Amino acid sequence: MFNNKNIDDIIQIFKENNLKLTLQRVNIYSYLRSTCEHPTVDTIYKNIKKIIPTISLATVYKTLNTLVDYGLIKMINVCEENFRYDANIDLHGHIKCTNCNKVEDLYLDTNLINSLSIENYDVQNFDLFLYGTCKSCSRELTTV
Amino acid sequence: MFNNKNIDDIIQIFKENNLKLTLQRVNIYSYLRSTCEHPTVDTIYKNIKKIIPTISLATVYKTLNTLVDYGLIKMINVCEENFRYDANIDLHGHIKCTNCNKVEDLYLDTNLINSLSIENYDVQNFDLFLYGTCKSCSRELTTV
DNA sequence: TTCCGTGCAAACAATTTGCAGAATT
């Protein structure tokens, strides 16, 4: 089920943060680290339920909030009702295909990031979300 | 109460979009056009209530959704539970002071906007939110 | 043994919906 390297990393990270190692937490965090789909709470819940059928939605919420508080994951909102979660905490943006709704990571070059600094503000963080149509959707849309 | 130029513009815009001219709508849209505070639904509701005490929250929601659907206003989410609304639909970003929570408009130079185009995607829109501390808050925070 | 996390159910908050009456065209 688990890749050992990955699980060792997670144990290490939890210990550093004085977070108790529970099956629920490890699975949620591990799942988030393994996916690049930027899942919503609902998707996370459904996936973890396959492994831990007794898990409750409240636990998923509590765990996600804890992981956000400890800076281990990030919440993103790409023009949607719901938030999505991302275990990739490197400075990066996101691009959403407005047709198929997938959200991909977007690495920005350092110059661009630097040029985001603004007069009058001490900028600590940013969210950059691009919206458009991905290649396969464009193809599909023009063919029809 | 109303600036005539402004109200004339709004009447014109509503007519172009076949939107019925109602007191509620005109006031909500006019209020959004007059403010640069990026208010939440609740703030909008409270402010419009001063002018139309009988207005209901449901009407505020319905009106905002209509205006969004017609592309007259935009919803933004700057890492908050609630959405904020902006009647400025020019391509621009936002910067939020994480201390006083104010949200300001951020005009980006064209080069920067152009450099946001991405391989594999036909980019149509973007959200850029910067987070940091504004000058007056920085001063306040270092003085204490 | 202490403390924290989990799971349940209830509570809460934000938003949407259905519908009758009112206002706009």
Next chain:
DNA sequence: AATTCTGCAAATTGTTTGCACGGAA
């Protein structure tokens, strides 16, 4: 006169909370 909007209340959805029990340290 036809259509659309408003305002109320109820419904829905997403999220949080309180608490007793269970598991991790």
